[in-house]
Amino acid sequence: MSRMSREDRMLFYSLLPFASIVIAIFITLFISLVENSIPVLIREGINFIVSSEWRAVEQDPKSEFYGILSPLIGTLITSIIALVIALPLSISLALFMLEYAPNSIRFVLSNLIEVMAGLPTVIYGLWGLFILAPLLRDYVMYPLYRYLWLIPLFSAEPVTPTTLFTASVVLAIMIVPFMTRLIVEAYRAIPVKYKEAALALGFTKLEYCKTMLSLARPAIIAAALLGWGRAAGETVAVCMTIGNSFSLTLSLFKPGYTISSLIANQFPNAEFYHYMYSALYGAAFILLLIGLVVNSIAMILLVRWRELIHGDR
């Protein structure tokens, strides 16, 4: 700092407040999460995440109890199913754009994907609720229930169109453009020499694509993790399609909760209870921790991959 000229220092000090605000927001956010989570974590300990009991009692804090197992599992199930559906679709769409589509179509597609990746998620929710959910119930959930009800996942009759399964499909559709964009980016980052080498060997498209995909594998895994993080953190699109109810069940055809949809639905009532506010903060804190761990893994994978693939240039 002392090596800076006077004017340099002046500029630095006048920029300081803005950067400090950013840091301050972050620290306050973190503190407020921790501080507000502590009461419920101290009171319930590990039961907070391994119990699925949600007892909200007005006027009687002693009998309140909040276990978030069911929303926690709801978050994991919906986001994992969404990823399983979305990953093959995203990889295919990326390959189609890069290797098969003519230039004019590629231009249209890449713009469509960009736009859809940034589209307000409430619109995915709206479409999922009114258009997709009834169709899914009649043409996917009912047939699966009728013929495969022995499998626990499909064992419940889909009474309502909004279920864990519906939310999973909507999330899958929502993360496809996001993941496709990341995969396309990774694919383009592969140095030309590998592509030329593969082509020079007389590879067919299949062999070529297989080689490229295996070169980009860490980046694709990172894209999948980031897509998963999106799905796990999404709020409104899930709220609109999941049915919002507590049910600890293996069946996908029942309404459920995710952590973020639980927060969206219960937070407005939390002030009527003694511990609910803290319970929801605790849930948010756990969601954030899971998300940050997964995102960090994805980032590390990406950085290492970039070094690896460009390292020997």
Next chain:
Amino acid sequence: MEIDKRIVLDKVFTAIIVMLAILALTPLIWIVSSVVINGVKAIVKAGIDILFKPPTSPLSQSLGGVGPALLGTLILMALTTAIGMPIAFFTAVLATEYPHTILAKAVNIVIRTLLEIPTVLIGMFVYSLVVVPMGRFSAIAGAIALAIVLLPYTYTYIESALSSIPREYREAAFSIGLTRIRALMKVFVGIARRGILAGMLIGLAKACGETAPLLFTIGGSTRVYFTGIDQPIDAIPLLIYRYALTPYENYHALSWAAALILISIYLPIFVIAKVLIREVEM
């Protein structure tokens, strides 16, 4: 024989890729077209009132409009811009001009983390930080939440625009004796202006469509127009969310109309931003 097998496999692979790609694209096109079709239907029914009038009662024959929510969204966008842009811009300047300071490094980590925080948490945070002390929901609380959402996006774009200024220009600016502050104002910002503008627009496009940060912050009624920045306000995304979950036909129609209006706000901002960046790349 070997060659035949390779070619057959290749054809099968191509067919699978094309099928899955079409399967991936269908919902995307379907979403856009159903918003356009249902939105236009509702807007035709409601007429120009859709932009100005408040909604009618649930079972009435006419639709009314989404006037208060639309006004609310525009005001929130303006407030968010006023709060978020200066912070994003000047923080990005600090990070590019003083990259070796601890502060710049901390900012980069913080921004990357903010980008990944589920937006509903930002809503909760602003609720405890602003709404509770103020004692009521307000436009300003919503704008603060949206500004936190916008911040990492806008920052990232501006930071990369400023740091991609070629070395020669930087050195040239300093070599003619410009101080850092003058070089910044007269040269760097000029060179990076498209990227900076694009970053602001991307952030704004993101902020205008966010619902989750508004859930616990603006608390608006769909019938009340703007009454002050310290008062509750409504917004289009929140209206879509709330009305879609009601059992009333005419509210469903209004939420489709609102979705079309939301896309018509989001799309131009987003497209202009992308055009700006593309020209930079060329």
